[in-house]
Amino acid sequence: MASFQELAQYVITGQFDQVKSATKSLIEDGKSPVDIINQGLIAGMNVVGARFKACDMFVPEVLMSAKTMSAAMEIVKPLIADADMPSSGKILIGTVKGDLHDIGKNLVAMMLESAGFTVVNLGIDIDPEQFLDAIDEHEPDIVGLSALLTTTMPFMKETIDLIVEEGLRDKVKIVVGGAPISQEFADLIGADGFAPDAAAATDLCRELLSVK
Numbered sequence: 001m002a003s004f005q006e007l008a009q010y011v012i013t014g015q016f017d018q019v020k021s022a023t024k025s026l027i028e029d030g031k032s033p034v035d036i037i038n039q040g041l042i043a044g045m046n047v048v049g050a051r052f053k054a055c056d057m058f059v060p061e062v063l064m065s066a067k068t069m070s071a072a073m074e075i076v077k078p079l080i081a082d083a084d085m086p087s088s089g090k091i092l093i094g095t096v097k098g099d100l101h102d103i104g105k106n107l108v109a110m111m112l113e114s115a116g117f118t119v120v121n122l123g124i125d126i127d128p129e130q131f132l133d134a135i136d137e138h139e140p141d142i143v144g145l146s147a148l149l150t151t152t153m154p155f156m157k158e159t160i161d162l163i164v165e166e167g168l169r170d171k172v173k174i175v176v177g178g179a180p181i182s183q184e185f186a187d188l189i190g191a192d193g194f195a196p197d198a199a200a201a202t203d204l205c206r207e208l209l210s211v212k
């Protein structure tokens with residue numbers, strides 16, 4: 001039987017097969033998918049983040065960790081997204097232009113789906129025009145912008161500015177997030193809200209759409 005600590009360790013060391021089998025074993029053991037994500041996968045990725053910052057880990061290793069985390073997410077995702085609930089609203093989410101980070105954004109998308117929202121996940125490196133086209137196509141209630149780099153944060157503002165220019169601002173709520181983002185920054189660029197993590201993002205979207 002696997003433990004959350006072992007799962008976290010496999011994420012840290014980027015052990016693909018072990019991460020998948022530990023995830024499956026925890027599921028078989030009746031552990032909640034959300035606990036598997038929080039106490040195993042995110043806990044491991046947090047350590048990866050700290051080690052990367054301290055230059056104890058380098059990009060290829062971090063990438064391996066990210067890939068193992070994504071592989072485990074693929075296993076866990078159907079279990080928490082499959083709640084057969086009516087949609088609480090539609091959310092369009094993407095990582096802004098120039099930014100390739102998607103683990104946190106995908107986690108937010110997953111949590112939102114599990115909370116009953118319909119989620120359109122645009123992916124990474126999405127420029128303002130692409131967000132605009134997707135708003136036209138999907139008519140979401142909320143647009144979620146993710147950025148992990150200080151150099152890509154300005155594209156959040158550019159995206160919001162374009163939505164305003166095109167006269168769509170009153171049709172959508174806009175929420176922002178990512179490690180360098182703060183409530184102050186969200187206020188500054190005219191977003192409707194900021195959330196520091198996936199659970200808070202779900203609460204925020206519920207609040208903005210008055211979902212109980």
Ligand code: B12
Nearest residue numbers: 049099100101102103104144146149150177178179197198
């Ligand atoms: C994994 C990782 C990578 C992977 C990304 C793989 C992938 N598929 O995502 C790779 C190796 C590719 C990578 C590349 C780079 N990275 Co990087 N990376 C990270 C790392 C270690 C972890 C990020 C992560 O996944 N965290 C785990 C998730 C779960 O957390 P999260 O993303 O913060 O998301 C949560 C919240 O922020 C929030 N949230 C996120 N999005 C949204 C959206 C909305 C709408 C809401 C409401 C909430 C929300 O909810 C999420 C879930 O709880 C961070 C360090 C860190 N601690 O953040 C550096 C980090 C972000 N990277 C950094 C850098 C510098 C780079 C590179 C420039 C490195 C290089 N020299 O090439 C490149 C840039 C590539 C690019 N153009 O984007 C720096 C950024 C510094 C800065 N101030 O800008 C960091 C902070 C590391 C550091 N300390 O130096 N990186």
